[in-house]
Amino acid sequence: DVKVTQSSRYLVKRTGEKVFLECVQDMDHENMFWYRQDPGLGLRLIYFSYDVKMKEKGDIPEGYSVSREKKERFSLILESASTNQTSMYLCASSLAGQGSYGYTFGSGTRLTVV
């Protein structure tokens, strides 16, 4: 069964900490994505990557960075966590193909910044 695995289901961090959210997929997908999900706002794209070492900003990249050193792994980094980054973070992957294949999602990481 194909999988997208997010390393943590729940995470509590302090304001100002550097936070790493990890995502690994075993489907040899080219594309990987990080979204945050907030009530009433749906899914908002933070960053995505269509190849190793390639990244593009999404709609809300401020305060975040990403790393993709290997095809299967896509990391989201909160450089200095703030309370307004408390949210559910979803990782997804897809084959290349102009949005035709849809995504496979991970289980999500619920991050609380205190």
Added chain:
Amino acid sequence: AQTVTQSQPEMSVQEAETVTLSCTYDTSENNYYLFWYKQPPSRQMILVIRQEAYKQQNATENRFSVNFQKAAKSFSLKISDSQLGDTAMYFCAFGGGATNKLIFGTGTLLAVQP
């Protein structure tokens, strides 16, 4: 730019009845794909159904079917014989154009009542 609108933040249906969730979108593309995703409480987002815009026939998956009206840019999801396990957040999504990204609506929270 493409947009996806889900105008029903919450809906409720009795078990065994039929419910329809609405989705409209805006695009200038001719070839694209539309998706419905289901996110059960505290569980992973999964693909429910996929529609290719160049196909006139509406997609169906067991109790789930869509009413795709290309001219009206409408893509509603019908759930027949609703079950308690259908309780979830449902997201409509658009994929196409020159990008690999999906554009999501804000979601509809469906509650199936016993």
